[in-house]
Amino acid sequence: MKLLLTISFDGTDFKGYQVQRNGRTVQAELNRACEELFGKPCDAVGCSRTDSGVHAKMFCVAITEKGRPDLCSSLSAEKAPDALNAHLPDDISVNRAKWVDDGFHPRYAVVSKEYVYRIYNGRYRSPFLDRYSCHCPYGLDADRMNEAASFFEGTHDFRAFMAAGSKIKDTRRHVFSASVSKEGDMILFSVRADGFLYNMVRIMAGTLVDAGTGRIRPEDVKDIIRSGERRRAGKTMPPQGLFLADVEYPKE
């Protein structure tokens, strides 16, 4: 069996999820914590690569012994969160755990993921929101942004919303929902899809900002998608506004 963990992390002080030669990563912290708890080298396989500085309210990880398809342990799933949290730093927490079959792969099994991009539209920057949003102090029309977001829905080739240099061939993705809402001075862009290209949500968010300022019309999003040209989409927004918010697996 593998141990499937649901975790959350504050990405501010991480160089993303995946282990790297230089820089602190979420995976390295999980590998270490699991090794300390289970007394053997472990491998924490994540549901997604996430970039440096990006946060996760929900992220899924399957733990195996390193070099094996399973983990041999008598630890109950109920006790796993507290046991692991005791070995983890404050910016990662385990919120749920369950034992799953060896065949389960936390990335390939994903049915859909939801990301939220947070834009703080207050006049002055906020010490409490700076870590968890992008500050845009200029006028943004959230209704226009919401209209623009609706054109992301459906199955499209999202090549125009992929970081230049990415080598992925199949750039078609299905977006289940995409919308923009406003809570006080916070503008929230939520998007659920069966998969995402590199930097896709951050480029979508930059394009919605263009719609919000009036630089483009909401319906221009259709043409930008159709063009397949990265330069026609908006800029890549900074990582601190981005949260992986939900990961959906097949119903049991």
Add this chain to the structure above:
Amino acid sequence: MKLLLTISFDGTDFKGYQVQRNGRTVQAELNRACEELFGKPCDAVGCSRTDSGVHAKMFCVAITEKGRPDLCSSLSAEKAPDALNAHLPDDISVNRAKWVDDGFHPRYAVVSKEYVYRIYNGRYRSPFLDRYSCHCPYGLDADRMNEAASFFEGTHDFRAFMAAGSKIKDTRRHVFSASVSKEGDMILFSVRADGFLYNMVRIMAGTLVDAGTGRIRPEDVKDIIRSGERRRAGKTMPPQGLFLADVEYPKE
């Protein structure tokens, strides 16, 4: 004239408001930023002393030239926030400014202040809330806590809710309102008074936790106040849950 600033700050990395020989303080950062902007040594007098690690959503500061009762500058109040924010670190922001009479004192002029203490009552710690709340993973009855809080209202001698060793003689304060509410897993204690004793809100919050767990009855708060004995009140809760939320001055 003095320049009255409304600021907010994340207290995590500060040793409180007031300048100290060792440790980073909000006042030292403001003095430096004002000196850079106005080209002369300045003195940033705050509305309150706040402890190490305590946050402020709203805090008021009057700026004068050092050693003088006023500040000579042609800067307009409208431009002051952006001008100062450019010289301040990310964990302090100026949100409003206005020119006030030399006689105005930001501490003595206070009519009332409101503090909020945040208790995160989720089962597991949260990477996003750890900096801004105290995590209490055990059962807490917010209705009982709210009932207990109601006994703080009115004019009382709050000696039992003052840190031991404090030298203040007049320990009577008037509490305008005190209540506990719940938003999801977050329990919020809000209290507005004409003044507060040293550690008063954090000891009140610890006493409310005792009511929330059932260790004391809500009405026991009356007796604890009457006793004047620090040892009968609850423990001093940690600083990261405490926010100065509002500062009220006389209506103009």
